[in-house]
Amino acid sequence: MAVLSAPKIVSARAEYADSHTLSRFLATGGYEGLRKALSMPPEAVAAEVDAASLLGRGGAGFPAGRKWSMLRKAPTSYLVVNGDESEPATFKDHYLVERDPHQLVEGVTIAAYALQVNQAFIYLRGEFALGLERVQQALNDAYEQGALGSNIFGSGFSLDIVVHPGAGAYICGEETSLIEALEGKRGFPRIKPPFFPAAIGLYGQPTVVNNVETMSNLPWIISHGGAAFAALGEGRSTGTRLFALSGRVNNPGMFELEMVKNTFRDLIFDPALGGGIVGGHALKAFIPGGVSAPWFGPDELDLPLGQDEVAAKASMLGSGSIVVFDETTCVVRAAWRITKFFSRESCGQCTPCREGSGWLERIMFRLEHGGGRREDLELLLDLCDNIAPGLGWPPQQTTICVLGSSIPSSIHSAITMFRDDFLAHVTNDGCTHG
Amino acid sequence: MADSTETRTTVTVTVNGRAVEAQPGELLIEVAERAGTYIPRFCYHPRMESVGVCRMCLVEVDGPRGATLQPSCYVGCTDGMVVNTESEKVKKAQDGVLEFLLANHPLDCPVCDKGGECPLQDQTLAHGSGETRFIEEKRHFAKPIEIGELVLLDRERCIQCSRCTRFADEVAGDAAINFAGRGELIEVAPFPTKPFDSVFSGNTVQICPVGALTAKPYRFAARPWDLEQVESTCTTCSVGCRVAVQSSGNRLTRVLGVDSDPVNHGWLCDKGRFVIEAVDAEGTSGSYSDPATRLREPLVRRNGTLEPATWGEALAAAAAVITEATSTSTDGFGAIGGAALTNEGAFAFERLLRGVIGTEHVDAQYGDGLDPVLLAAIPRATIDEAAAACTVVLLTGDLREELPVLFLRLRAGAVKGTMNIVEIATASNALRSLSRVTLPTRPGEAHLVARAIANDAAAMAQLATHPQGAAFGETELNEVRRLLGDTGEGVVFVVGRPNAAESALVIESAIRTLASEYPEARFLPTLRRGNIFGALDMGLAPGLRPGRAAGSTGRGTIAQLHALVSGEQKAVLVLGGDLISNVPDQALAKGALAAARVIAVTGHGGATVDAAEVVLPVSVTHERWGTVTNLEGRVTAVAPKLVSPGSTWSDVAIAAELAEELGQTLGLDSVEATSVAIETTTGYPASTVLSEGDVEGFVVGREGESKPRRPLDPIAFPGIRSADLVGLAPRAGAVQESVAGSSVSVARVTSSDVSEVAVPSLALADAYALRVVATRRLYDRGEGVLGTPALRTLIPATTVRANPYDLDRLGVTTGDVVRATTARGSFTVAVRVDADVVRGTAEVHLNTVNDEGVDVVGTLVIDADAIVSEIRLESR
Amino acid sequence: MSHFRPELRQRAEETVALYPERRSAMLPLLHLSQEQDGYLTEEAMEEVAELTGTTPAEVRGTAAFYDMFHLEPVGKYVVGVCTNIACLIAGGEELLAHASETLGCAVGGTSSDGLFTLEETECLADCNIAPCVQVNHRYVRTTTPEALDALVEDLRAGKRGDEIPPHGTLIRVKRSGGLRSPAAQIADERANERVAREARTAKEGQ
Ligand SMILES: Cc1cc2nc3c(=O)[nH]c(=O)nc-3n(C[C@H](O)[C@H](O)[C@H](O)COP(=O)(O)O)c2cc1C
Ligand code: SF4
Numbered sequence A: 001m002a003v004l005s006a007p008k009i010v011s012a013r014a015e016y017a018d019s020h021t022l023s024r025f026l027a028t029g030g031y032e033g034l035r036k037a038l039s040m041p042p043e044a045v046a047a048e049v050d051a052a053s054l055l056g057r058g059g060a061g062f063p064a065g066r067k068w069s070m071l072r073k074a075p076t077s078y079l080v081v082n083g084d085e086s087e088p089a090t091f092k093d094h095y096l097v098e099r100d101p102h103q104l105v106e107g108v109t110i111a112a113y114a115l116q117v118n119q120a121f122i123y124l125r126g127e128f129a130l131g132l133e134r135v136q137q138a139l140n141d142a143y144e145q146g147a148l149g150s151n152i153f154g155s156g157f158s159l160d161i162v163v164h165p166g167a168g169a170y171i172c173g174e175e176t177s178l179i180e181a182l183e184g185k186r187g188f189p190r191i192k193p194p195f196f197p198a199a200i201g202l203y204g205q206p207t208v209v210n211n212v213e214t215m216s217n218l219p220w221i222i223s224h225g226g227a228a229f230a231a232l233g234e235g236r237s238t239g240t241r242l243f244a245l246s247g248r249v250n251n252p253g254m255f256e257l258e259m260v261k262n263t264f265r266d267l268i269f270d271p272a273l274g275g276g277i278v279g280g281h282a283l284k285a286f287i288p289g290g291v292s293a294p295w296f297g298p299d300e301l302d303l304p305l306g307q308d309e310v311a312a313k314a315s316m317l318g319s320g321s322i323v324v325f326d327e328t329t330c331v332v333r334a335a336w337r338i339t340k341f342f343s344r345e346s347c348g349q350c351t352p353c354r355e356g357s358g359w360l361e362r363i364m365f366r367l368e369h370g371g372g373r374r375e376d377l378e379l380l381l382d383l384c385d386n387i388a389p390g391l392g393w394p395p396q397q398t399t400i401c402v403l404g405s406s407i408p409s410s411i412h413s414a415i416t417m418f419r420d421d422f423l424a425h426v427t428n429d430g431c432t433h434g
Numbered sequence B: 001m002a003d004s005t006e007t008r009t010t011v012t013v014t015v016n017g018r019a020v021e022a023q024p025g026e027l028l029i030e031v032a033e034r035a036g037t038y039i040p041r042f043c044y045h046p047r048m049e050s051v052g053v054c055r056m057c058l059v060e061v062d063g064p065r066g067a068t069l070q071p072s073c074y075v076g077c078t079d080g081m082v083v084n085t086e087s088e089k090v091k092k093a094q095d096g097v098l099e100f101l102l103a104n105h106p107l108d109c110p111v112c113d114k115g116g117e118c119p120l121q122d123q124t125l126a127h128g129s130g131e132t133r134f135i136e137e138k139r140h141f142a143k144p145i146e147i148g149e150l151v152l153l154d155r156e157r158c159i160q161c162s163r164c165t166r167f168a169d170e171v172a173g174d175a176a177i178n179f180a181g182r183g184e185l186i187e188v189a190p191f192p193t194k195p196f197d198s199v200f201s202g203n204t205v206q207i208c209p210v211g212a213l214t215a216k217p218y219r220f221a222a223r224p225w226d227l228e229q230v231e232s233t234c235t236t237c238s239v240g241c242r243v244a245v246q247s248s249g250n251r252l253t254r255v256l257g258v259d260s261d262p263v264n265h266g267w268l269c270d271k272g273r274f275v276i277e278a279v280d281a282e283g284t285s286g287s288y289s290d291p292a293t294r295l296r297e298p299l300v301r302r303n304g305t306l307e308p309a310t311w312g313e314a315l316a317a318a319a320a321v322i323t324e325a326t327s328t329s330t331d332g333f334g335a336i337g338g339a340a341l342t343n344e345g346a347f348a349f350e351r352l353l354r355g356v357i358g359t360e361h362v363d364a365q366y367g368d369g370l371d372p373v374l375l376a377a378i379p380r381a382t383i384d385e386a387a388a389a390c391t392v393v394l395l396t397g398d399l400r401e402e403l404p405v406l407f408l409r410l411r412a413g414a415v416k417g418t419m420n421i422v423e424i425a426t427a428s429n430a431l432r433s434l435s436r437v438t439l440p441t442r443p444g445e446a447h448l449v450a451r452a453i454a455n456d457a458a459a460m461a462q463l464a465t466h467p468q469g470a471a472f473g474e475t476e477l478n479e480v481r482r483l484l485g486d487t488g489e490g491v492v493f494v495v496g497r498p499n500a501a502e503s504a505l506v507i508e509s510a511i512r513t514l515a516s517e518y519p520e521a522r523f524l525p526t527l528r529r530g531n532i533f534g535a536l537d538m539g540l541a542p543g544l545r546p547g548r549a550a551g552s553t554g555r556g557t558i559a560q561l562h563a564l565v566s567g568e569q570k571a572v573l574v575l576g577g578d579l580i581s582n583v584p585d586q587a588l589a590k591g592a593l594a595a596a597r598v599i600a601v602t603g604h605g606g607a608t609v610d611a612a613e614v615v616l617p618v619s620v621t622h623e624r625w626g627t628v629t630n631l632e633g634r635v636t637a638v639a640p641k642l643v644s645p646g647s648t649w650s651d652v653a654i655a656a657e658l659a660e661e662l663g664q665t666l667g668l669d670s671v672e673a674t675s676v677a678i679e680t681t682t683g684y685p686a687s688t689v690l691s692e693g694d695v696e697g698f699v700v701g702r703e704g705e706s707k708p709r710r711p712l713d714p715i716a717f718p719g720i721r722s723a724d725l726v727g728l729a730p731r732a733g734a735v736q737e738s739v740a741g742s743s744v745s746v747a748r749v750t751s752s753d754v755s756e757v758a759v760p761s762l763a764l765a766d767a768y769a770l771r772v773v774a775t776r777r778l779y780d781r782g783e784g785v786l787g788t789p790a791l792r793t794l795i796p797a798t799t800v801r802a803n804p805y806d807l808d809r810l811g812v813t814t815g816d817v818v819r820a821t822t823a824r825g826s827f828t829v830a831v832r833v834d835a836d837v838v839r840g841t842a843e844v845h846l847n848t849v850n851d852e853g854v855d856v857v858g859t860l861v862i863d864a865d866a867i868v869s870e871i872r873l874e875s876r
Numbered sequence C: 001m002s003h004f005r006p007e008l009r010q011r012a013e014e015t016v017a018l019y020p021e022r023r024s025a026m027l028p029l030l031h032l033s034q035e036q037d038g039y040l041t042e043e044a045m046e047e048v049a050e051l052t053g054t055t056p057a058e059v060r061g062t063a064a065f066y067d068m069f070h071l072e073p074v075g076k077y078v079v080g081v082c083t084n085i086a087c088l089i090a091g092g093e094e095l096l097a098h099a100s101e102t103l104g105c106a107v108g109g110t111s112s113d114g115l116f117t118l119e120e121t122e123c124l125a126d127c128n129i130a131p132c133v134q135v136n137h138r139y140v141r142t143t144t145p146e147a148l149d150a151l152v153e154d155l156r157a158g159k160r161g162d163e164i165p166p167h168g169t170l171i172r173v174k175r176s177g178g179l180r181s182p183a184a185q186i187a188d189e190r191a192n193e194r195v196a197r198e199a200r201t202a203k204e205g206q
């Protein structure tokens, strides 16, 4: 049975139809966290976040407190919020910016105060037209409330936040590429090292990049204390998390769940959550954390929804988006479509990703649509190996950024788990699913 | 030097099990190469920032998380680093990258210009599996698109290494090409309405690792395996870029920039790169008045017509002209020109003119230069010093147009952020956006500006008397003073003639002021012509003797032209270079040519040949060997790649034989012997340079300082590596004899030899007259450009540009055709609004023609004797 | 002469002032250009180059990296249908094919009346209501062919214009508060803060 007792931390307000308005925000504890934070020394605010063990919600799961402590000391530094959410099947940030933009703004202000940064940018995916309007409105309201701008709530601390629209490029979710886009350039990822944003980030200055959901947790953490957050979940995976469930389930949607306390089975099958597979079909496989992640089969259903637990099985919880395949799903088609996505979204700067993604996509296309050959399977795996040598997880890479080394995940998973499906496609000269 | 090596700490890295010393942070790819391990690469270029995008250079580096694949072009060495470049994992990764690069690459090597010298092809032959696993349809783009006047792009061949786009942005500072698109569809693209019209576009062709970018003039001209090459020095301007000159048969096919550390860093301008067409041009018309005509035999005028003659006849005719002209006085004869000669040729002619003929009237400049004695007296900077200076003051023309590669070197220094640029700005200038302080300076004011900088209040007051007032204030001056410091230590003044319509006295006076106020500063002079500094150093100038020694003075070029018109001087020896296209005051030059008896020593036809009585054809650049001297005073070698056509002779031979004809012996039997004579009499390292092929020349006055040649970028320099043809070895036949220069004693010019001429104060301009600023463009109607079909079309038409402030007053704007009036006449011309032009001035380009084919600037605007020229514009 | 309409030119200049470096305004300015012209005209890109201190080739090259920018004219309504993994499973490809038929244009093409351009998009982050459709980057939540047809009919009839403004996404995103030129003002405030702090320490020292 699913454990649903934990408080809603980031999605509590969203149950109201007017959750995005200032009045609802003020009526439901808005700015309490910020006021409290401003009454504390900045280091104490950072210490609360550290104590909360808040893992970044953008995909890599790096602890926010640790990241903040690594910020190089410099006269100017920046805070950049990553709202580019483009990882397929991920829709939590979309939900947060439309449904609770004030919470985000409050969180960003708290973080900026803790970091003593005076300029922050919220980079929002360009396709979030409504989200852009709502976040800008929340900022306008905050300026008017004295919760942003000069001398916030009389604390002496000043902050300006600029909403920056993206323009349609998945790679700009990668933090260094996002910084390039924010600098007005093509979203080409930078080579890490030396371009770890905490050392050399926006305009060459130290920069913290955090995800929208990561920021949205901060008002609660400061109001209730880091310990209260850390008391939820288990191990390194503390607090709650938004899980975005999609694919062949009866009840796709967004669920805020306490970390680790529930399993994938709970999420997919509990009537209060995913509600089981459409039409009572059997689950065939699922992706545990965005399309960059290697797939799981039914055997891993009882794995808890925790970062280290999933990592131990050589995949990742990533962006917290779970896609469910059942026996009616063609896995070759699924893997081809994911590869097509990477091929369209490769930034094009480094060779293995640019050329490899296109080549892989063409082979997968043939397998799915006719023209596949038996030897294509080995060729696929060998090309994948040339992009991510060893095909392990976390992947090694011949590319600049991990977009490249994520490309093999779906192909490798699909071939290893469902070789027979591929062979049937070869024999059938195309898809076997009608 | 010694102390800096002591303080430097080195680190030790292990490459394939062998310990190698390296500088901390030095790139792995370089360190490995030094240790004998060549790591394949495509995007890495040693003169640009690493980007690590092609991934060809991946190697294994041990780190905290075990050995990982890292781009060796990007990773800097740290102590104890362990690197493996040969492991199975590395091999597989590199082969994988190569296979990916080839996946979409067309198989058109047999018809590709790059075929035979292509790193991608080489790499494939060496490591490729031989059979392709890529059975899909390759990416297609429409065939070559013209991305500029000189460069074509074949997008299918592009491997997205970004060398060209980075060059345009990072090195040339003009990102006129850029990547467009994303992922697989990424392509190099110019802006549709603004083609890639950089004067550096040829460099992108040179550094493109594949055949994606090709130069129109070279396309299909030759196959790499037919090419032979020799290392030489470009003499298109006075920067002296080191080049590899390639030929196929006895035709020049291509010039590539060699990576000379102190000079050009591998870059060239498009003029230097493509002007070769003019050298061995057959001359379409065959007419002697056409600069494109290569002269092949001596000519003597008989009954008013130039006719081919034997050398004996021609030398006798020339000697007769000289003897008759000097029959009453040696003042009846003089010589103009010399920048097109080698140092050896210039030395031999100086001996002939002063020693044998006895005239003092010799001048290698054309009235558009600076006092040679002043130039010899001021402390000279090297290009490296200028590029590393804390402050550079520009009192010169637009370097991008006049000395393009010097522009690149200074720009690189300015971009690094260590250099402050101050402009004493008469004209617009491509370094403007990087300059710290711009002091707008009208013609006739530079000497006042220099004095104002030196705290002379009277000069500032005089500037303010212009109807539009002083063009800058004390704030700017104070900033300049701060940047110059008290003594000018670490400051380099880059000085030349920014304006051909302004008297040299103005600039010379400014230089004298700056030199005496800032004794620690150094000067980099920007006279532009090929070997002008060699010619001056060899004494082809009034008041100078070989070795920058002082001597009695004579007529300069303008004085000679006047003397020819008046009949005081009867005859003139023109040494290379047509007078009409070189002397800015064309009316004066034409008059002189009409009045004088002319002997021309030249390789090509032209107006001077048309007026000559005797023409002695000389071997020209790429046909001869010897030494030349660049603007720093660096002496480097030039080498022949072609056999001179017909019965042309070397410059040294012509001087020596003419002396014999006049009954004396110069004792200069060969280029080698002359170089030894130069070294013995002046101490200048001519013969040392000829015998030492692997150094970047020697700078005069900096004995012992020489840098060895850098290794070549194997991709920017494909021909040599991949086709393995004639390398850049020292030329055969180098002299063995080398003379130690230091033992020679010459009474070199000092500041006390510099004569001071006051600049007359100018009458107030009326409120509507504009002072003329005549500037030079890289592509003008000079002989080289006119002789090069690919460049000829790039010469701009004559326009007048002025500040919007002035044009608004006149009620005209860009595109309007106005009537322009000068002291010499009037003409119609189109105007352009340009906010970079100093208020109260009008900018025109020299050596261009209007739509009627008339060079109005040369004939109606410039007056060689005026301090400044004025122009009045009226809408018609 | 500005290619931008006066109010957009003013907004463009204000946008530039928001960033420490003007090139940062590139993406918002390109959005504004599309706001005005529907796609990126050469004149607009040249003006963006001037405003951001770049070359037109850089502006075009940068714009061409991003899917939302169009270098060719597009219809008044850009219809995007997602076929990425969650939508694929929910019939995204079929819906896309249907849209192509209804709109009368190929994927990537524009209908002959110039009203619609159809695009196949990557994941639009609305995967629980799949397949996901956006019109001019507004979620329309029409997951069935019938619903899509009804929407298209509405749009053809000129309805729903309020909900779905033509082109661009920034026209309604208006900053009303905040520091005018944040970089400059923040620098000032920090300097004041430092002076105040130094004055305090000096006093404490006495
Ligand atoms: C290809 C790629 C795409 C990414 N996309 C996103 C994204 O859309 N949103 C996000 O927050 N992080 C994304 N990330 C992760 C970011 O690089 C970065 O780790 C994250 O924003 C840090 O925030 P956090 O520490 O709060 O998680 C992506 C990473 C990669 C490699
Ligand atoms: S891996 Fe792909 S997305 Fe990442 S830098 Fe390389 S080309 Fe760009």
Ligand code: FES
Binding pocket: B040, B041, B042, B043, B044, B051, B052, B053, B054, B055, B056, B057, B058, B071, B072, B073, B074
């Ligand atoms: S990545 Fe090193 S040479 Fe290209």
